Amino acid sequence: MTTPTLLFFAMLLxxxxxxxxxLWSRLPHPAVLMGRAVDTLEHRLNAGENxxxxxxxxxxxxxxxxxxxxWALSLLGAVVEILxxxxxxxxxxxxDHVRAVASGLRMSLPEGRRAVAMIVSRDTAQMDAPAIARSAIESGAENLGDGVIAPAFWFLIGGLPGLLIYKIVNTADSMIGYRTPxxxxxxxxxxxxxxxxxxxxxxxxxxLIAIPGNAMNQWREIAADARLHRSPNAGWPEAAMARAIDVALAGPRAYDGVMQPFAWVNGLGARDIGPPAIDAAITRLWQAWALTLATTAILSLLS
Incomplete structure (x- = not known):
């Protein structure tokens, strides 16, 4: 099978x-094993000078x-690569995680806070409903990038080695890529x-978010909002999602008890949002996934 064909079936699965x-209640997830590798090297090498x-x-x-x-796993055949x-x-x-926030918020404010605390690192104890909804939408947009599109992209570029390289680098960044002493x-x-x-x-x-969300005519605004983000990358999916569902995202939020004055993304969009806005974001997530799947199918046919 060609690499696009392998990716098509993997995405579908x-x-x-x-x-x-x-399975993961009985065996360690590959992401857990990657985390252990990073943790082992960090504890052994992160000391002293240099x-x-x-x-x-x-x-x-x-x-x-x-x-x-x-490379070794790819030698085991197409079924192993797809799995x-x-x-x-x-x-x-x-x-599932983003939808859980909408479901929790429909039940009560504490349930919404509990659900969103599972997917964001910001303070959630005092969040109101709009802040909970924004957090879930932002997390969904950002994680679409580094949890779906980026792995798929690097699998297309480098097969299973490319995918594993991306995942180990992403895991390392999430564990040690912080500006702490x-x-x-x-x-x-x-x-x-x-x-x-x-x-x-x-x-x-x-x-992929902007195209089905009819937001391509606002690409300049998306690019401008993306540049306001601390990360050179995370702001792009977030800015596109804000325009695609016409809500205001980001804005001030607290970390470790300290309020951070982050800029609003699509500041003229709706701010008093709740579960329906999360539902709209989930629709965009699936549309982006479907567009990616269709692209892999076309690449598979061409190859």
Missing amino acids: DGIFGEPRW RLFKGCVTLVVLILGAALLG IAAILLAQHSLV RHEQFGKAAARMDDLLNWIPARLTAL
């Missing part, structure tokens, strides 16, 4: 069935290990590599 909970260099060495070891593992790719894509589980130097290489690997997929994700 993930989109229909999602995560097999019965932490920037040690972080670079850690990143190289992780990338080479992921590439070698991906592993499907496991490392996250469309179904992403939608312990990780600022050691995790810098992982953070910059994650930015690089997500540069094209983030903008593709924005396109």
Whole structure:
């Protein structure tokens, strides 16, 4: 099978069935194993002098290990490649988590806060309903990029090795790519590599959201809003989602008890939002997934 064909079936498998909970209740998920690898190297190397260099060495070891593992697994045949790719894509589980916030919010404000706390790192204890809805929508848009579109993109580019390299870099960034005294130097290489690997997929994700959302005529505004984000990439899907469902996203929010004055994205959009806005965002997530699936089908036929 060609790589686009493998990706087509992997996306279809993930989109229909999602995560097999019965399996991961018995075995460690590949993402957990990746996290353990990062954690082991971090504890052994992140000490003393030259932490920037040690972080670079850690990143190289992780990338080479992921590439070698991906190459070895690809030798086992198409079925194995499809299964592993499907496991490392996250469309179904992403939608499940975002939908859970809408369901919780329909039950009560505390249930909405509980559900959104599962998917965001910001303070949730004092959130009102619009803040909960914004958080869920922002998380859904951003994670569509790094949980679905970016893995699919790198699988198309580099097969299973490309997918595993992306996932290990993304895992490393999520664990050590922070500007803290312990990780600022050691995790810098992982953070910059994650930015690089997500540069094209983030903008593709924005396109995939904007096209079915009839927001392409606002692309200049999307680009302007995206540049307001702290991340060079995460702002693109968020800005596209804001325009595609006509809501205001981002804005001030609290981390560790400190209110951060973040700029509004699509500030003229609706701010008093709730579960219906989350439902609209979920529709856009599925539309972006379907557009990606159709693209892989076309590439499969062409190849």
